[in-house]
Amino acid sequence: MDNLTQDIFLSYARFPSHAGVLKIFNSGRLDLPGYPELKTAVENLAEKSLVPGISDFVFGVDETLARKFIDAITGYYLMIDWGQITAARNRFEIEENSFYLAVTVARPINPENMDMVEEMLISDQALNYLRQIRNHFKTEDRERLKKEVRFPHEAIPFVAPTLNSSIGWTMILNRANAGLL
Numbered sequence: 001m002d003n004l005t006q007d008i009f010l011s012y013a014r015f016p017s018h019a020g021v022l023k024i025f026n027s028g029r030l031d032l033p034g035y036p037e038l039k040t041a042v043e044n045l046a047e048k049s050l051v052p053g054i055s056d057f058v059f060g061v062d063e064t065l066a067r068k069f070i071d072a073i074t075g076y077y078l079m080i081d082w083g084q085i086t087a088a089r090n091r092f093e094i095e096e097n098s099f100y101l102a103v104t105v106a107r108p109i110n111p112e113n114m115d116m117v118e119e120m121l122i123s124d125q126a127l128n129y130l131r132q133i134r135n136h137f138k139t140e141d142r143e144r145l146k147k148e149v150r151f152p153h154e155a156i157p158f159v160a161p162t163l164n165s166s167i168g169w170t171m172i173l174n175r176a177n178a179g180l181l
Contacts, residue, residue, distance in 0.1 A: 004099065006034070008080065008175070009059055010041055012103070015133050016078045018048040020056040024069075051132050053125070054078050054105060063162070070108065070163045076129060077166075079104040099175040105129040106158050106168025119167060123157065126168030130155060134171065 013021045025039045055075035058066050061082060070077065083100035090096050105126040109119065158170045 003034075005082070006038060008082075008099075008101065009038070010045070012059070012078060012080050012133075013042050013057060014045055014047040015051045015136070016049070016054040016057040017052060018045070020054070020077070021048075024057060024059060050136060051078075051129050054129055067163055070166065073108055073164065076105060076107045076126060076168070078129075078133070079106065096176070101173045101175050102170050103130065103133065103173060104158050104168060104170040105133070106160065106163070106166040108164035108166050111165055123167055123169065126158075127155070130169045130171055 021042055022039075025035075025042070053076055056069075056073045056077035058069055058073075058077055058079035059081075060066060066079065066081075070079075079102075081102050081104075083102070085097060085099050087095060087097050107122050107126060109122060111119075153171060153173050155169050155171045158166065158168045160166045
């Protein structure tokens, strides 16, 4: 696909439970060009459910839509959101574009019925799932790795009381060759 966000969507849709990814397509009422094609592409992914412990997929930058979706989730989810696109010239005067992504694995919790050890174990499992995603990119071809997981990148704890009291980890990536500017 030649659409940056659709390419990222399909790249990360391989990791959660396939049924959880298909839940994103819950409306389709706007008759938008590309909607049926994207759904078909997801249904026909060659790789599916690569990290089966992740039950759901959240994709987008709108916190209201994300909150609505996450409120119905009880297990671990993979959430992809993004920030700015940056264009710069390297020391050889070649333009390089990058797209900032936040790749989060988290799980809603009930802080009233949880102790600190349970919170730590949930957080540790989220980090393990995030590591599996990163390692999968590392085992793929070198070109895809250089595009998807550029160095340096970082992982930070994720605590989101407004997203069904979710906890987990976020990996901040700088995706190469965004090519939109």
